[in-house]
Amino acid sequence: MRITQGTFSFLPDLTDAEILAQLRYALAQGWAIGIETTDDPHPRNCYWEMWGNPLFDLRDPAGVMQELDACRRAHPHEYVRVNAFDSTLGFETTRLSFIVNRPADEPGFALRRTEDEGRRIRYTIESYATGAPQGRRYRSRDGGAG
Amino acid sequence: MNDVAPAGSASAVPVEVDLRALAADTQVHEVLEELDGALVGLQPVKARVREIAALLLVERARRQLGLSAGTPSLHMSFTGNPGTGKTTVALRMARILHRLGYVRKGHLVAVTRDDLVGQYIGHTAPKTKDVLKKAMGGVLFIDEAYYLHRPENERDYGQEAIEILMQVMENQRDDLVVILAGYADRMETFFRSNPGLSSRIAHHVEFPDYGAAELERIALQMLQTMQYRLSPSGLEALREYIPRRMRQPHFANARSVRNALDRARLRQASRLVASRDRPVSREDLMTIEAQDLRASRVFAGPAAPTGSEA
Numbered sequence: 468m469r470i471t472q473g474t475f476s477f478l479p480d481l482t483d484a485e486i487l488a489q490l491r492y493a494l495a496q497g498w499a500i501g502i503e504t505t506d507d508p509h510p511r512n513c514y515w516e517m518w519g520n521p522l523f524d525l526r527d528p529a530g531v532m533q534e535l536d537a538c539r540r541a542h543p544h545e546y547v548r549v550n551a552f553d554s555t556l557g558f559e560t561t562r563l564s565f566i567v568n569r570p571a572d573e574p575g576f577a578l579r580r581t582e583d584e585g586r587r588i589r590y591t592i593e594s595y596a597t598g599a600p601q602g603r604r605y606r607s608r609d610g611g612a613g
Numbered sequence: 614m615n616d617v618a619p620a621g622s623a624s625a626v627p628v629e630v631d632l633r634a635l636a637a638d639t640q641v642h643e644v645l646e647e648l649d650g651a652l653v654g655l656q657p658v659k660a661r662v663r664e665i666a667a668l669l670l671v672e673r674a675r676r677q678l679g680l681s682a683g684t685p686s687l688h689m690s691f692t693g694n695p696g697t698g699k700t701t702v703a704l705r706m707a708r709i710l711h712r713l714g715y716v717r718k719g720h721l722v723a724v725t726r727d728d729l730v731g732q733y734i735g736h737t738a739p740k741t742k743d744v745l746k747k748a749m750g751g752v753l754f755i756d757e758a759y760y761l762h763r764p765e766n767e768r769d770y771g772q773e774a775i776e777i778l779m780q781v782m783e784n785q786r787d788d789l790v791v792i793l794a795g796y797a798d799r800m801e802t803f804f805r806s807n808p809g810l811s812s813r814i815a816h817h818v819e820f821p822d823y824g825a826a827e828l829e830r831i832a833l834q835m836l837q838t839m840q841y842r843l844s845p846s847g848l849e850a851l852r853e854y855i856p857r858r859m860r861q862p863h864f865a866n867a868r869s870v871r872n873a874l875d876r877a878r879l880r881q882a883s884r885l886v887a888s889r890d891r892p893v894s895r896e897d898l899m900t901i902e903a904q905d906l907r908a909s910r911v912f913a914g915p916a917a918p919t920g921s922e923a
Contacts, residue, residue, distance in 0.1 A: 519739075522746060524747050525746055525747055525749070526718045526720050526747070526749070526750050526751060527717055527718050527749040527750025527751070527788070529746075529749040529750060529785070529787075529788040529789075530745070530746025530747070530749040530788075531746075533746065534746070
């Protein structure tokens with residue numbers, strides 16, 4: 468199941484040229500860009516791992532692409548997203564966030580039902596990928612799924 | 614001159630390009646003329662800047678005709694004595710390269726050793742890379758670049774910064790232009806001990822010292838932008854002042870002239886404040902008199918060129 472989080476998530480994956488165009492737009496607005504990765508696809512997981520510090524004071528997206536390529540090389544089987552932060556309010560606000568890398572095979576979510584008091588049913592979702600500990604997810608699947 | 618393709622050639626690639634139209638298109642002439650007008654002297658530098666501009670223009674024309682020779686390497690080294698205009702030219706160079714479409718943004722990031730080299734192991738690489746990322750799309754100007762190399766300390770982190778720099782200069786020519794600047798003799802030793810760096814720099818530009826007449830023109834230009842003027846006797850004093858200052862130790866060309874003018878402004882101000890008994894006119898506020906310049910310690914020594922004035 469394809470994860471749809473952030474901007475452009477219902478479009479096909481962005482090409483590098485399209486990512487570059489979005490980054491150029493973000494920098495032209497004066498936004499700082501941060502790169503983050505995770506291997507926990509749950510929609511409530513809002514704390515992704517930062518790839519270095521956010522990139523402040525950049526004028527040209529070439530520097531971001533360089534970091535992005537390094538990040539994708541280091542985490543080829545994880546989700547990587549780009550955030551653009553706007554600081555005009557005096558604190559960094561996310562203005563734009565989109566996924567730029569995803570695992571080859573996304574197994575999707577299981578629906579768990581829990582019986583509660585009085586035969587009430589509580590529902591929760593859980594990714595099939597999070598069965599393995601962090602850092603070891605998605606690895607074994609890549610060989611077969613390509 | 615026209616760029617109408619001859620009849621019969623229906624291909625999308627034009628057969629000839631009007632260089633003049635292309636130059637007008639990029640408005641590079643404006644920047645070049647500004648360079649000529651705003652900067653006094655520096656003939657070899659201006660000639661080189663014109664050459665580079667011509668090369669980039671031809672490169673653009675070639676690209677329109679589908680010819681490609683790869684991006685020319687435009688990393689430069691600016692060598693010259695203090696106050697000869699290295700930073701000023703670097704700023705203008707960034708704008709010229711931007712007009713000609715060689716760099717995408719045309720901003721100048723000026724750094725020294727402190728901005729590139731870290732304090733401890735593993736600190737240098739991220740620091741240098743951060744600076745490089747900020748300079749992408751523009752020009753990275755490294756002032757006093759020879760401080761990057763400390764021959765007396767083998768384990769100095771400067772070498773690491775040089776290596777990262779060289780890698781980016783080679784692989785990401787489209788993304789940024791690096792300009793190394795410094796005093797001629799020390800840059801030479803620096804390049805001798807880093808031949809790899811030297812060979813990656815296509816343009817070694819030397820900034821000559823200014824003559825007395827050029828310094829005078831610079832001084833007058835500075836006064837004009839500061840909205841001051843010299844009285845006739847003040848101009849005379851300036852003409853005497855410059856050759857004397859040139860013989861003094863630590864003479865830093867245009868920078869010394871600017872400092873001298875700043876001190877003259879100081880003396881003019883205290884003179885005006887001291888003469889409070891009458892109101893000061895606009896004229897008074899603008900004029901620097903001979904006495905403001907002649908109070909300088911430069912006039913304390915003998916007039917003859919002895920070379921030992923302190």
